[in-house]
Amino acid sequence: MSGLNLPGMWAIYRTEMARTRRTVWQSVATPVITTVLYFIVFGGAIGSRMQQVGGVGYGAFIVPGLIMLTLLTQGISNASVAIYFPKFTRTIFELLSAPISSTEAVFAYIGAAATKSVLIGLIILATATLFVPVRIMHPGWMVAFLLLTAVSFGLFGFLVGIWAESFEQLAIIPSLVVTPLTFLGGAFYSIDMLPEPWRTISLFNPVVYLVSGFRWSFYGVGDVGVRVSLAFVVGIMVLCLALLWWIFRTGYRLKP
Amino acid sequence: MSPVISVSAVTKTYRSGQIALHEIDLTVEKGEIFALLGPNGAGKTTLISIICGLVSMSSGRVLVDGHDIVQEYRAARAMIGLVPQEIALDIFATVEDTVRFSRGLFGRHAAPGHIDRLLRDLSLWEKRRARVIELSGGMKRRVMIAKALSHEPDILFLDEPTAGVDVNLRRDMWGIVRRLRDRGVTIILTTHYIEEAEEMADRVGVIDRGRLILVEETAALMRKLGKRRLSIMVQKRIEAIPPALAGWPLRLEAEGERLVYDFDANAPDTGIPRLLRDLGAAGIDYKDLETSRTSLEDIFVGLVEGRA
Numbered sequence: 118m119s120g121l122n123l124p125g126m127w128a129i130y131r132t133e134m135a136r137t138r139r140t141v142w143q144s145v146a147t148p149v150i151t152t153v154l155y156f157i158v159f160g161g162a163i164g165s166r167m168q169q170v171g172g173v174g175y176g177a178f179i180v181p182g183l184i185m186l187t188l189l190t191q192g193i194s195n196a197s198v199a200i201y202f203p204k205f206t207r208t209i210f211e212l213l214s215a216p217i218s219s220t221e222a223v224f225a226y227i228g229a230a231a232t233k234s235v236l237i238g239l240i241i242l243a244t245a246t247l248f249v250p251v252r253i254m255h256p257g258w259m260v261a262f263l264l265l266t267a268v269s270f271g272l273f274g275f276l277v278g279i280w281a282e283s284f285e286q287l288a289i290i291p292s293l294v295v296t297p298l299t300f301l302g303g304a305f306y307s308i309d310m311l312p313e314p315w316r317t318i319s320l321f322n323p324v325v326y327l328v329s330g331f332r333w334s335f336y337g338v339g340d341v342g343v344r345v346s347l348a349f350v351v352g353i354m355v356l357c358l359a360l361l362w363w364i365f366r367t368g369y370r371l372k373p
Numbered sequence: 374m375s376p377v378i379s380v381s382a383v384t385k386t387y388r389s390g391q392i393a394l395h396e397i398d399l400t401v402e403k404g405e406i407f408a409l410l411g412p413n414g415a416g417k418t419t420l421i422s423i424i425c426g427l428v429s430m431s432s433g434r435v436l437v438d439g440h441d442i443v444q445e446y447r448a449a450r451a452m453i454g455l456v457p458q459e460i461a462l463d464i465f466a467t468v469e470d471t472v473r474f475s476r477g478l479f480g481r482h483a484a485p486g487h488i489d490r491l492l493r494d495l496s497l498w499e500k501r502r503a504r505v506i507e508l509s510g511g512m513k514r515r516v517m518i519a520k521a522l523s524h525e526p527d528i529l530f531l532d533e534p535t536a537g538v539d540v541n542l543r544r545d546m547w548g549i550v551r552r553l554r555d556r557g558v559t560i561i562l563t564t565h566y567i568e569e570a571e572e573m574a575d576r577v578g579v580i581d582r583g584r585l586i587l588v589e590e591t592a593a594l595m596r597k598l599g600k601r602r603l604s605i606m607v608q609k610r611i612e613a614i615p616p617a618l619a620g621w622p623l624r625l626e627a628e629g630e631r632l633v634y635d636f637d638a639n640a641p642d643t644g645i646p647r648l649l650r651d652l653g654a655a656g657i658d659y660k661d662l663e664t665s666r667t668s669l670e671d672i673f674v675g676l677v678e679g680r681a
């Protein structure tokens with residue numbers, strides 16, 4: 118046998134998507150409910166007292182940030198569980214013994230995780246339009262950011278899942294690193310609203326670039342240039358890919 | 374016959390520093406049933422795991438039908454099915470789905486006919502729509518076997534297939550193994566039980582503390598194993614073996630209460646009737662007789678001593 122193991126990739130993708138269907142409530146209802154809550158609190162209660170940000174009503178302003186926030190957390194949790202769980206239940210033996218390359222396996226797992234993230238992102242977008250007027254000035258860029266972010270953070274989650282040796286470790290990266298970064302990443306404000314030195318410090322937060330670029334694709338305004346944002350997402354993706362390549366080459370934490 | 378698996382100078386040292394395998398050399402012929410026999414911790418699972426790609430070897434080389442398992446892992450692994458020692462299943466999936474998943478993972482297109490036949494052969498048909506979590510332990514083991522056979526492998530590894538298995542499953546399993554062998558599938562199994570190897574295998578390899586200490590045709594090994602032991606419990610304690618019995622290779626044990634005689638059960642004359650007559654003539658009465666097969670442990674001891 119030579120060439121791509123397409124049936125293998127398809128088997129993984131389908132099984133992962135089936136897992137999503139089995140847990141459709143957690144997968145879809147949770148982000149939707151969370152988003153609605155954000156709109157009630159930030160858009161309704163607080164937003165009515167806020168001025169427009171960069172010419173956009175506050176409710177509409179937070180939509181891209183909210184989607185990014187969900188994309189990040191969902192991408193990481195889906196992909197990390199997808200690989201951690203087989204390690205935990207030892208079913209990973211089958212993957213390791215199969216005639217499938219690491220690249221093919223990652224492609225299938227990340228493909229499934231990203232599909233799910235994008236779907237959830239779109240559901241949130243649809244939910245948001247029920248509350249506030251949303252327009253998308255640059256749909257091509259919007260789709261590009263959506264896909265790239267879903268893939269990059271799927272990869273990041275995959276790394277977390279390989280690294281984790283317990284459920285605590287699995288939970289610690291999202292809660293200790295990602296949640297603070299996303300909240301401080303300008304999802305609910307423009308970093309121009311921050312006093313110095315916080316504004317400058319914020320520029321070290323990768324999430325700022327993601328949210329900014331994504332928001333630019335909606336309203337044409339961002340905290341940093343859109344090309345800088347794009348470079349950041351691609352940079353994160355390349356970094357994760359390099360780490361994964363190293364892991365598979367050395368068998369780190371996968372094979373005794 | 375041509376070797377379908379050839380293992381040369383394979384060693385394994387785990388990261389903990391544990392040396393699991395010292396320089397293993399082994400070839401397995403196409404179509405044979407090969408049993409790896411050895412006590413707990415001998416390295417059976419480690420060796421199998423290396424060939425199947427679950428564990429990386431420290432040094433050495435393995436060819437599967439001529440394909441290097443590292444460089445040409447696709448070709449090598451596509452030929453192999455593995456039933457590991459421990460059950461590991463996605464408990465939320467249905468039986469049918471998880472078996473189909475395995476087939477896909479091994480690069481084969483769907484073949485509902487084959488999967489259906491497998492499920493019937495393994496008495497899983499009624500349970501095909503059930504989720505794995507609803508199955509008993511034995512049923513789960515059947516699912517593991519179905520998964521390993523889902524992609525119609527040319528080589529099947531069974532790591533302790535009969536541990537914790539009831540008579541029915543054991544019989545079904547040996548039935549399947551025989552049918553697979555008739556179709557030319559090579560089977561490598563591990564076991565602690567010499568009887569099992571005797572029943573199924575064409576050849577047996579004995580592994581102990583990471584060394585393959587013997588590889589032999591089952592029949593030849595059984596001849597070695599044909600050595601039996603007769604224990605004679607004497608009526609009255611004796612201090613020493615009487616001179617009249619000096620011609621017999623007897624040992625006195627249990628503080629003079631037991632006489633031990635080793636004999637070859639396959640020999641035309643075991644010598645037992647003559648020995649018993651001689652005992653009577655020497656005035657030694659006995660209250661009980663017992664024969665036993667030299668145990669696997671005895672053979673290990675014998676082999677290790679033989680090598681030293």
Ligand SMILES: Nc1ncnc2c1ncn2[C@@H]1O[C@H](COP(=O)(O)OP(=O)(O)OP(=O)(O)O)[C@@H](O)[C@H]1O
Pocket residue numbers: 373387388389391392393411412413414415416417418419420458
């Ligand atoms: N992942 C691991 N890390 C460290 N040491 C290991 C690992 N797996 C096995 N070992 C050690 O390697 C040796 C061989 O183990 P292995 O599982 O291959 O034995 P086995 O012959 O299959 O035994 P059993 O009959 O109990 O299944 C043992 O000393 C074991 O403790």
Ligand SMILES: [Mg+2]
Pocket residue numbers: 417418419458532
């Ligand atoms: Mg074992």
